[in-house]
Amino acid sequence: MASKARKATPKTAASVAKNAAVATERDRTPLCLVNPDGSVVKGAKLPVIPDADLKRLFEVMLQNREIDERMLTVQRQGRIGFYMQSRGEEGSILGAAYATTKADWLFLCYRELASLLWRGMTLQTFANQLFGNRQDLVKGRQMPCHYTDRAIGLVSISSPVSTQIPQAAGVGWAMKLKGEENVSLCFMGEGGTAEGDFHCGMNFAAVYKANVVFVCRNNGWAISTPAEVQSASETFAMKARAYGMPGVLVDGGDIFAMIAATREAVERARKGEGPTLIEARTYRFSAHSSSDDPSVYRDEKADQAKFAHMDPLPRLRNFLKHRELWSQEWEQSVVTKIQDQLATAIKLAETMDLPQTETVFEDVYKELPWHLREEKNEALRHKQKPVHGVVNATSSAKG
Amino acid sequence: MQAVQQKAPPMAQTQTMNIIQAVNDALKIQMRKDPRVLVMGEDVGKFGGVFRATQGLYQEFGPNRAIDTPLSEGGIIGTAIGMAIYGLRPVAEIQFADYIFPAFDQLVNEAAKYRYRSGGQYPCPLIVRTPYGGGIRGGHYHSQSPEAYFIHTPGLKVVCPATPYDAKGLLLAAMRQDDPVIFFEPKRMYRAAKGEVPTGDYEVPLEQAKVTREGKHVTLIAWGAMWHTVSEFAETLAKDGISAEVLDLRTLWPVDLTTILKSVEKTGRAVIVHEAPRTCGFGAELSALIHERAMLKLEAPVQRVTGFDTPFPYSLEHDYMPSVSRMRAAVDRTLNY
Ligand SMILES: Cc1ncc(C[n+]2csc(CCOP(=O)(O)OP(=O)(O)O)c2C)c(N)n1
Numbered sequence: 001m002a003s004k005a006r007k008a009t010p011k012t013a014a015s016v017a018k019n020a021a022v023a024t025e026r027d028r029t030p031l032c033l034v035n036p037d038g039s040v041v042k043g044a045k046l047p048v049i050p051d052a053d054l055k056r057l058f059e060v061m062l063q064n065r066e067i068d069e070r071m072l073t074v075q076r077q078g079r080i081g082f083y084m085q086s087r088g089e090e091g092s093i094l095g096a097a098y099a100t101t102k103a104d105w106l107f108l109c110y111r112e113l114a115s116l117l118w119r120g121m122t123l124q125t126f127a128n129q130l131f132g133n134r135q136d137l138v139k140g141r142q143m144p145c146h147y148t149d150r151a152i153g154l155v156s157i158s159s160p161v162s163t164q165i166p167q168a169a170g171v172g173w174a175m176k177l178k179g180e181e182n183v184s185l186c187f188m189g190e191g192g193t194a195e196g197d198f199h200c201g202m203n204f205a206a207v208y209k210a211n212v213v214f215v216c217r218n219n220g221w222a223i224s225t226p227a228e229v230q231s232a233s234e235t236f237a238m239k240a241r242a243y244g245m246p247g248v249l250v251d252g253g254d255i256f257a258m259i260a261a262t263r264e265a266v267e268r269a270r271k272g273e274g275p276t277l278i279e280a281r282t283y284r285f286s287a288h289s290s291s292d293d294p295s296v297y298r299d300e301k302a303d304q305a306k307f308a309h310m311d312p313l314p315r316l317r318n319f320l321k322h323r324e325l326w327s328q329e330w331e332q333s334v335v336t337k338i339q340d341q342l343a344t345a346i347k348l349a350e351t352m353d354l355p356q357t358e359t360v361f362e363d364v365y366k367e368l369p370w371h372l373r374e375e376k377n378e379a380l381r382h383k384q385k386p387v388h389g390v391v392n393a394t395s396s397a398k399g
Numbered sequence: 400m401q402a403v404q405q406k407a408p409p410m411a412q413t414q415t416m417n418i419i420q421a422v423n424d425a426l427k428i429q430m431r432k433d434p435r436v437l438v439m440g441e442d443v444g445k446f447g448g449v450f451r452a453t454q455g456l457y458q459e460f461g462p463n464r465a466i467d468t469p470l471s472e473g474g475i476i477g478t479a480i481g482m483a484i485y486g487l488r489p490v491a492e493i494q495f496a497d498y499i500f501p502a503f504d505q506l507v508n509e510a511a512k513y514r515y516r517s518g519g520q521y522p523c524p525l526i527v528r529t530p531y532g533g534g535i536r537g538g539h540y541h542s543q544s545p546e547a548y549f550i551h552t553p554g555l556k557v558v559c560p561a562t563p564y565d566a567k568g569l570l571l572a573a574m575r576q577d578d579p580v581i582f583f584e585p586k587r588m589y590r591a592a593k594g595e596v597p598t599g600d601y602e603v604p605l606e607q608a609k610v611t612r613e614g615k616h617v618t619l620i621a622w623g624a625m626w627h628t629v630s631e632f633a634e635t636l637a638k639d640g641i642s643a644e645v646l647d648l649r650t651l652w653p654v655d656l657t658t659i660l661k662s663v664e665k666t667g668r669a670v671i672v673h674e675a676p677r678t679c680g681f682g683a684e685l686s687a688l689i690h691e692r693a694m695l696k697l698e699a700p701v702q703r704v705t706g707f708d709t710p711f712p713y714s715l716e717h718d719y720m721p722s723v724s725r726m727r728a729a730v731d732r733t734l735n736y
């Protein structure tokens with residue numbers, strides 16, 4: 001979505017048609033309140049965030065990064081089947097989550113661990129899901145990174161891209177119909193905007209002024225496919241306009257901008273004024289998933305350097321430094337602590353048994369019909385041994 | 400068809416290939432021969448597909464014939480239909496069969512009915528390649544076997560190779576006929592199944608099953624990845640003195656009923672094995688066809704060994720997939736009836 005300078009053209013039918021699809025300078029400029037060096041952008045008004053929260057947000061970012069590194073290693077060792085990292089996107093995800101409460105339902109794409117850590121999903125819940133063990137809240141039924149945790153308002157994550165968008169609109173609509181002020185917060189990737197479900201979700205949400213906030217994480221890539229292939233629109237945020245809702249382009253490396261934009265959107269939704277689409281412009285520093293090798297389709301070294309300024313972690317660190325809220329010892333202690341806690345959680349999750357065979361047949365329906373009772377008995381008569389070490393590395397697409 | 404082991408023509412040059420390479424080879428051959436052929440789908444161009452089945456096509460044929468599309472299955476199939484009715488020969492890839500459903504309307508209501516509803520004026524020669532099946536720790540959405548939905552839809556042909564040889568020959572044949580084909584590729588066997596494949600052009604005709612093992616006590620019917628499991632199972636049966644005949648259906652619809660009936664009439668027993676859930680799975684149709692047409696030749700009711708009627712689980716997929724012990728119990732049921 002390169003922005004090219006355009007010359008003024010005489011008004012003809014053709015030029016009007018062409019200009020209709022052109023972004024204005026405002027459309028093209030991401031909201032940014034804090035610069036990469038941690039200084040406040042001239043004239044910017046920062047959202048009010050207590051110091052304790054700022055420090056906590058930084059902690060969660062650090063934790064997220066440690067967890068991602070550790071779990072990818074565990075995946076590489078063949079101990080879990082799959083993992084997805086979110087390096088570089090923690091800030092925008094966290095910023096959006098920070099602007100909501102647990103009563104606000106959360107619909108995720110799959111790469112938004114930071115929002116769950118912020119809402120208080122425990123490391124044990126997290127680890128149990130990755131190992132798909134007996135205590136896993138989804139009973140070992142889903143691939144790693146497909147969490148569900150009703151206690152923190154997290155709805156079940158689904159692999160099929162974008163199915164969550166109209167559902168989130170439906171929840172926001174139901175909130176409105178029930179006269180509530182809760183909102184539903186819905187994440188998607190920029191690739192996900194190409195699916196038909198994006199259209200339905202945006203359209204319904206706008207028509208019924210549903211209590212929903214959409215966050216499009218534009219990290220530049222959908223597996224190997226660059227964002228330019230997903231849309232000829234200059235920005236994803238612009239798409240909101242045609243649906244009849246506000247669209248806001250945000251610098252995803254700036255957690256302050258993300259908090260400001262989401263707060264505004266959440267307030268509007270709570271007042272019943274309808275949905276907003278926020279585009280968080282980021283960069284997917286990590287591979288798509290543990291099955292992916294991005295060096296095949298992009299210049300890893302050059303890109304990592306080129307997009308380094310979009311990393312939200314050093315930016316927040318720099319800001320905290322300016323405010324004298326940061327010290328090396330503190331950061332180190334946070335890292336050490338999460339490493340210890342994670343090691344404990346992993347150990348417990350890994351040594352826990354897999355779910356029992358009969359659980360395969362539970363929750364298909366509320367009660368077990370005759371045919372599933374029969375099939376359950378058949379499965380119990382023919383219990384199989386888990387196939388260890390069948391870690392799939394044949395594809396990049398999983399997720 | 401009678402052939403027991405379909406061998407390459409005697410003089411042909413062969414090469415050891417896996418299924419990915421065989422598919423890739425078929426695409427290359429046909430794209431070189433027919434300028435109307437193009438491949439399209441998510442990550443299929445520059446990257447060569449997440450399973451690498453379209454590797455090298457972008458480099459050889461350029462971005463207009465190896466096309467990276469937006470992430471939209473409805474868009475991929477809908478536009479591929481447009482290309483097909485306009486005279487191109489699109490081969491669309493759906494990254495995982497589990498993700499074919501956003502395109503369900505386009506396939507079931509559109510591609511399948513174009514020829515019919517236009518009174519034959521608009522044929523729709525569209526190929527949809529898609530990896531299917533479990534056993535790769537893929538959970539609900541990287542494991543399903545949705546063939547029955549499409550077999551149930553008049554107007555679609557459904558093909559599912561098990562071996563590299565058949566994958567190449569069937570895909571070449573599919574690309575040269577004029578009806579829409581859903582081409583299910585057994586992803587668990589993508590790299591695991593290796594075989595000698597002619598490097599040149601050849602076709603394996605659609606609508607012909609293959610007797611891959613001759614036997615006299617029971618007919619085992621399978622396709623795709625399960626054919627491999629069933630073939631190994633047949634060898635263990637032999638050690639116990641049970642002689643199983645194994646059928647690889649290769650084309651699921653229209654199915655080669657002649658070959659099936661011939662075998663079942665000989666053995667008097669049939670066990671159908673598939674990964675998809677039992678209820679309304681393709682095994683149900685096969686069982687009905689056999690009972691309707693060979694009732695008096697049967698020594699026992701036809702048995703099915705299938706995935707259970709639950710979503711495909713992650714941690715317990717070993718309990719879910721048709722196992723050798725369940726197959727053995729089914730064979731015993733037919734023998735001891
Ligand atoms: C309907 C559907 N089609 C294809 C896939 C395979 N797939 C998984 S993730 C992905 C790319 C998603 O990209 P994007 O929406 O930008 O999210 P990101 O991975 O960048 O966070 C694809 C094609 C899928 N999960 N669902």
Ligand SMILES: [Mg+2]
Nearest residue numbers: 189190221222
């Ligand atoms: Mg993306």
